[in-house]
Amino acid sequence: MEDTQTIKAEQHKIRKLVYEIDHKVEEHITLSSGEQRRVQxxxxxxxxxxxxxxxxxSKLFRELHREIKDRFGVASYKDIKRKELQSALSYIExxxxRKVS
Structure with missing residues (x-):
């Protein structure tokens, strides 16, 4: 009985660690080259x-690139997080x- 409880506790720890690692990985993965090409x-x-x-x-290209960097908080469109790809494509579309008077 005690062994079963120990095993369940270990499984719980392992699941928690896997979840935390998965979350960290998702937060750091940026666009692949194919996804970067879609943005371009x-x-x-x-x-x-x-x-x-x-x-x-050329002015519009610069303006749009600047606004993408500001909107997604990145130094380059290449650094957009993979999980934000659809949001970036929608933003571009x-x-x-801006109208300057």
Whole structure:
């Protein structure tokens, strides 16, 4: 009886550790190269959709990249967490440049 309780207590500890490790891993995994490419394509598609003049596109690219970095708290779009990929793609899809007066 005592051995069963000990085994159950050990199993509980192991499950808790596995959960904690899994959570930490999820918090640190960034985009794969394929996912980074999806973000790049989304950015390009949005900028080309908004601006036909090549002279102004570079400004929009810079602005969108800056806002992505601010929104997701990263130094580069490549550092976006994998779990936030869909959120980033949605953000890009719905993004519009700020109006400056």
């Amino acid at each position: 394509k989304g950015i390009a598609q949005k900028v080309y959709e908004l601006e036909s003049n090549p002279e102004f596109r 719905n993004w519009f440049p």
